[in-house]
Amino acid sequence: MTVTEQSRRTAKAPRTTRTRRTAKATAPAWQPRTDPAPLLPEVEPHRVLGTGAKLDPELMSGLYAELVRGRRYNQQATALTKQGRLAVYPSTTGQEACEIAAAKVLRDQDWLFPSYRDTLAAVARGLDPVQALTLLRGDWHSGYDPRECRIAPLSTPLATQLPHAVGLAHAARLKGDDVVALAMVGDGGTSEGDFHEALNFAAVWQAPVVFLVQNNGYAISVPLEKQTAAPTLAHKGVGYGIPGRLVDGNDVAAVYEVLAEAVERARSGGGPTLVEAVTYRMDAHTNADDATRYREDAEVEAWRAHDPVALLERELTERGMLDEAGIEAARAAAEEMAAALRERMNEDAVLDPMDLFAHVYEERTTQLREQERLLRAELEAAEADASEGDQH
Template structure:
């Protein structure tokens, strides 16, 4: 278990029963075999049976979503898809720990989290289809648009968290980030800002060991990314990112600590990216199959299934219902993403600013004129082609009339 902190200036204690120690081993409830392991097993970290089953069901549906999205890239229905296969404990455990009133700031790899939050799967994939920058209503879902530049969503989360604090709301902002994103200036600025102002934010790093092809060892020389929390004067926790019970517990406690006015937390979830970075990446060029197999044996879904079966909670009826729900979601994705989207070029200009700038209006007029000219040229070409075909037909008809005495009758 790793929990790091500087002395608590508020005198509130830190954080909810954990002792601040320097230990790079991640906090764990279930080991890779699905057996109870680590300190959490002794301090009531267990979820109620209905919560356990709901968490497992969400992971089953989330994985099926991920596999279907990956398939649709190969079919040309998506432009790109960054898979989160193998990271479901992070993607889903963190979401189930939030309140509906909390805000989520996702990266490009976090579609499974968004679907778990309730966002329509097709709307969640709109960015990756190339239709819109954001296909869902951020205000309705309290979910910011997916962020493709590394770590630029982190300052947004810090700012929203501080705004909520100043407004007297009990909202918490959760920002996801990858291990590569921790090397960005935006990451540093966000954590430093949030710590200085004690903003109610949680920064959740999915350490999946690679930033595209760059291994963690080339991102940091620290024993753990969670150690960075000490330098910012905030809480830091390192958790087994393939243990959904531990992830859910750690995020829930960090959120409640932030909600109570005790400042932000940095969480490092140790996990692994089982698939390539995206469909455009060849992961075999920078990692060995043996490494992937090692992490495959630590699969988060299989781990939870083993535990639930051992407790007698995973019945045939429960499994059948979850699989049916997962296949229904995949069927719906295939049907709706198989339809060609209806695009309107005017949408390029409608939603940039509340009041369009003169430059935008000028560009809109120029694009409309260009499209009108193209349409007119196509119409003229079609008319000429039609006239030519008509002339040929008439000529043929005349020749037939001269050669055939019966033609005019």
């Protein structure tokens, strides 16, 4: 039977006398799973300095000393790069409040997950400055033992440390360990897929992790407005069910307060928080960058008036919580740190080329063993040639 014949038969078939009732289509009742209102960040960045808010003298004194030390650390590392002692240095001058606060809100058992720009945060957490700069010097693999200092390896690929932070925090929660992970990323990193995957997993698992976005205005040379159309980067958490916080990233008291609340929320089982700290990178992206090609000097100078070190120093001085002796003591301690760093970094590192093959695989592959054999043979031949040359 052809299709046409079948169609004709169907058309000629008598109609049934049964009455058919047409069910009225009704959509099931729908309610949002989460009220979005509590997830929304502040309309204006949260601030403490200049508002008359109560300050803890001991805490502020410690943060001030760390800010002064951090500024001197940035200056010294930049100078070492110009001298050829570092291959590259991504400065955090202007962002010290974020770096210091991130390190100081954590307990000893907590973990810090820095990006490549966050060596200062690692130093503020207690890491030896030389070890913090080892990777940027081109020595070894990381420069320090992550398990010993609870600082994940410095991450050069953008945002890849964020899923790692979520995984560690989730595992700690499953094991019943009192551990919070704080993961740092720049505004450019929020355009990476790892950022979104990390937020989604963290929210679903309610992992005890805090995401700190340092929005310094530029992803190298790309301004924020060319990266996202979101009202703020803190709003990005709402779509994942994560509360967003917006804070003045140059106000160290405000950054510390917001991060401390987020860490405590994570520790008590409240889940993750996304914090956007609005700050500014006063120096170039790295020593290899010419920032004058994409931003005006007037813009930089405007932000210098909102310098995090000067902001806190002025506030504490006006409140009578800091005097000239305290300022000089902080500067002297910073100079002592810089001098020690300079002296130690001027020593040539003793390198073993065979370390290239260590810590790659638990059991070395056939190819890796062959490469090791070839390099060893080359080194022995070079040593023999040098010895023969000395005899002549």
